[in-house]
Amino acid sequence: MQTADKIFAYKVRAIDKRSIADSMFRIRPLPLNDELLSSWLIRTAYMHHSDPATFLNLYFPEYDYHLWDNDLDLYNQDSFINRLSQKTGYKKEIFYGMTLKSYEGWLSETIYYNNRNAFIMPIFRRKRNIRQHAQRVCPLCLKGDKQPYLRKKWRLFFSTACVKHKCFLIDKCPACGEPFVIHKRLYDGDFPHCRKCGFSFKNAEPEFISENSYGLKAIEKIYDILEKGMFEYENNYYYSFFFFYILNRFTNLIKGGYRKNLPVESGILENDELPVSNTPGIPFVMELDIKQQYVLFSALMRVFDNKDGIIRFCKDNRLTVKKLTKDLQYIPFWFSEIRDIMNKTKYSMNIIETQNAMIYLAKMGIKPNLKNLHKILGMSFAYK
Numbered sequence: 397m398q399t400a401d402k403i404f405a406y407k408v409r410a411i412d413k414r415s416i417a418d419s420m421f422r423i424r425p426l427p428l429n430d431e432l433l434s435s436w437l438i439r440t441a442y443m444h445h446s447d448p449a450t451f452l453n454l455y456f457p458e459y460d461y462h463l464w465d466n467d468l469d470l471y472n473q474d475s476f477i478n479r480l481s482q483k484t485g486y487k488k489e490i491f492y493g494m495t496l497k498s499y500e501g502w503l504s505e506t507i508y509y510n511n512r513n514a515f516i517m518p519i520f521r522r523k524r525n526i527r528q529h530a531q532r533v534c535p536l537c538l539k540g541d542k543q544p545y546l547r548k549k550w551r552l553f554f555s556t557a558c559v560k561h562k563c564f565l566i567d568k569c570p571a572c573g574e575p576f577v578i579h580k581r582l583y584d585g586d587f588p589h590c591r592k593c594g595f596s597f598k599n600a601e602p603e604f605i606s607e608n609s610y611g612l613k614a615i616e617k618i619y620d621i622l623e624k625g626m627f628e629y630e631n632n633y634y635y636s637f638f639f640f641y642i643l644n645r646f647t648n649l650i651k652g653g654y655r656k657n658l659p660v661e662s663g664i665l666e667n668d669e670l671p672v673s674n675t676p677g678i679p680f681v682m683e684l685d686i687k688q689q690y691v692l693f694s695a696l697m698r699v700f701d702n703k704d705g706i707i708r709f710c711k712d713n714r715l716t717v718k719k720l721t722k723d724l725q726y727i728p729f730w731f732s733e734i735r736d737i738m739n740k741t742k743y744s745m746n747i748i749e750t751q752n753a754m755i756y757l758a759k760m761g762i763k764p765n766l767k768n769l770h771k772i773l774g775m776s777f778a779y780k
């Protein structure tokens with residue numbers, strides 16, 4: 397009897413495996429607050445006592461084990477979402493809401509699937525010369541979770557610290573240094589942990605930040621703009637993506653070396669300095685580590701605090717309108733006033749700068765006339 401049962405069970409399982417592709421998930425957990433789709437899929441797999449890769453292959457054999465090759469939180473596949481909806485009975489909107497595409501209209505006008513979004517962290521390495529980024533987590537948030545899960549916000553470059561626990565987020569294993577790969581694991585359960593050594597991320601020792609640090613306020617301000625979808629500037633309200641558009645431009649101005657009188661927070665980076673960038677074409681945030689990004693957004697949000705701050709920064713750095721608006725496809729209305737003010741600002745070279753430029757030209761065997769001076773100094777002269 398016992399043997400017959402076993403055979404029967406085996407047969408049922410064999411039949412089951414084929415039909416599983418067309419069946420609904422046995423367990424359909426509700427998405428948690430701000431949860432990423434990948435996190436929800438991994439949790440669901442574990443509830444089925446299954447490895448995330450095996451689980452998806454069982455229910456979606458048509459993808460032949462390749463689903464996790466994609467960044468499932470930024471994956472252009474309507475049919476996958478449709479199938480998820482069928483397998484759970486949840487509306488498609490619930491799944492779209494868990495993807496990073498849901499930031500469209502908030503973070504930027506369009507969220508692209510090709511990993512070229514200004515503030516969304518790519519978690520697959522595409523080019524060798526770019527610093528590898530990985531999914532970030534707050535160890536204390538994970539510790540406090542009934543069911544530890546990954547937040548959507550943790551995929552954004554300005555999410556460098558947890559404002560609730562006032563500590564830096566981590567993106568690699570504190571024990572062995574391996575970058576966090578969300579769906580790969582060493583042993584069953586205890587999500588999330590290091591795939592290499594098994595270290596449980598919730599046990600990571602948090603690195604706390606002084607509660608007076610402006611960087612924490614900066615993150616709160618950015619989150620507030622993102623959540624409201626609006627930002628207030630000089631007593632008017634604008635769509636949040638117009639704010640992020642200009643914020644992105646400023647991150648790259650700082651990459652370009654325009655950082656005179658930038659309010660860099662002290663005590664976080666070595667020598668309190670942001671690194672100098674030498675890779676053309678790579679957005680500045682991509683080149684920075686978590687702490688450097690923390691300091692960058694801390695400084696920028698201070699500059700962005702009001703109109704005077706932005707204008708002061710532009711003047712201190714002798715930013716011409718041409719430089720300020722380079723690469724911008726349009727000037728958002730809130731920023732046009734600043735552009736207009738800068739348009740009226742004429743910089744004149746001081747005598748030392750001009751002398752140095754002439755010495756340089758002479759050394760290079762270039763005629764030190766006005767046209768060539770203009771070329772190397774990159775700005776117009778005030779004729780008086």
Ligand SMILES: [Zn+2]
Binds near residue numbers: 536537560
């Ligand atoms: Zn936290």
Ligand SMILES: [Zn+2]
Binds near residue numbers: 570571572590
């Ligand atoms: Zn490890």
